[in-house]
Amino acid sequence: MNSVLSIRGAQEEEPPDPQLMRLDNMLLAEGVAGPEKGGGSAAAAAAAAATGGIGADNSAEHSDYRAKLSQIRQIYHTELEKYEQACNEFTTHVMNLLREQSRTRPISPKEIERMVSIIHRKFSSIQMQLKQSTCEAVMILRSRFLDARRKRRNFNKQATEILNEYFYSHLSNPYPSEEAKEELAKKCGITVSQVSNWFGNKRIRYKKNISKFQEEANMYAARTAVNATSVSAHGSQANSPSTPNSAGSAGSFNMSNSGDLFMSVQSLNGDSYQGGQVGANIQSQVDTLRHVISQTGGYSDSLAASQMYSPQGINTNGGWQDAPTPSSVTSPTEGPGSVHSDTSN
DNA sequence: CAATATGATTACCC
DNA sequence: GGGTAATCATATTG
Numbered sequence: 400m401n402s403v404l405s406i407r408g409a410q411e412e413e414p415p416d417p418q419l420m421r422l423d424n425m426l427l428a429e430g431v432a433g434p435e436k437g438g439g440s441a442a443a444a445a446a447a448a449a450t451g452g453i454g455a456d457n458s459a460e461h462s463d464y465r466a467k468l469s470q471i472r473q474i475y476h477t478e479l480e481k482y483e484q485a486c487n488e489f490t491t492h493v494m495n496l497l498r499e500q501s502r503t504r505p506i507s508p509k510e511i512e513r514m515v516s517i518i519h520r521k522f523s524s525i526q527m528q529l530k531q532s533t534c535e536a537v538m539i540l541r542s543r544f545l546d547a548r549r550k551r552r553n554f555n556k557q558a559t560e561i562l563n564e565y566f567y568s569h570l571s572n573p574y575p576s577e578e579a580k581e582e583l584a585k586k587c588g589i590t591v592s593q594v595s596n597w598f599g600n601k602r603i604r605y606k607k608n609i610s611k612f613q614e615e616a617n618m619y620a621a622r623t624a625v626n627a628t629s630v631s632a633h634g635s636q637a638n639s640p641s642t643p644n645s646a647g648s649a650g651s652f653n654m655s656n657s658g659d660l661f662m663s664v665q666s667l668n669g670d671s672y673q674g675g676q677v678g679a680n681i682q683s684q685v686d687t688l689r690h691v692i693s694q695t696g697g698y699s700d701s702l703a704a705s706q707m708y709s710p711q712g713i714n715t716n717g718g719w720q721d722a723p724t725p726s727s728v729t730s731p732t733e734g735p736g737s738v739h740s741d742t743s744n
Numbered sequence: 745c746a747a748t749a750t751g752a753t754t755a756c757c758c
Numbered sequence: 759g760g761g762t763a764a765t766c767a768t769a770t771t772g
Contacts, residue, residue, distance in 0.1 A: 551751050551768045595760085596752060603762065720761065
């Protein structure tokens, strides 16, 4: 046992051991070795407060993690304190011993100093072990709780609803801007990067096989179309919403009906009054309507329409990326023709 | 249980 | 830096 000390003591001196520094830095970064809050009970309270600040369900997921982390932190600190105390006690004990011995034989201060330094080194190596195992524990905790891949949770129904609504009403260009992403994130109670992930996944999976998403597309298209028309085309006879049900979608919109819808949109667009909201609404409708109509089997009749509405099936640019926004949302003041050209993608 | 759906990560590209 | 495509790891479903 002495051998260990001598070996360690020989090579290790004041210069900060890189390994130790690494551990210290990590513990600090993880908030384990951070400055202890004033009150003793502050740890739990602080953790709770910190979690309560930001995301709603996100923090809930992390609360468990934080609780465990603060547990680790507490253990770490008590252990550290214990070691320190033990070190001091042992030092004084040895000092006393030496003092006693000094009566019978001369003891140089150098010897005392050496003893003390050996003791300290021994205890600091114990501390090192403590830090190492604490780091390990934190790492495990992190991988267990923070690796979202491992702890994947589906978004709640409403969130996916909102996201799908946006996606299908911007089918021609489903690339939400940073602002739009933030908005969606806020509405859905998720993070912006989650929104980005969602759209990335959605785009690729939609494109991969559109047929699988037809029902869903119809559903959202019909819903938003009905919504929009009932808002923008004031009153009128409107259309019986008809079940937004997926199966019935084909039957729900017959040719004439969809034609009416389109006409109303067109005229409104031509009006070009009140840009902003209305314009955006219309643009959305173009997408959704296009989908509905194409699904309703409007191919035999409206030839012109059929061509431009022909959706992703034969779409010339199945990929979205190639076709940057053709004036989509930003210019509501275009002539009626622009709608067609716009939808031609 | 297998099969599918789904959110996150990765590699690679522009 | 943001996009796609492939992939991973889990959740949900039948």
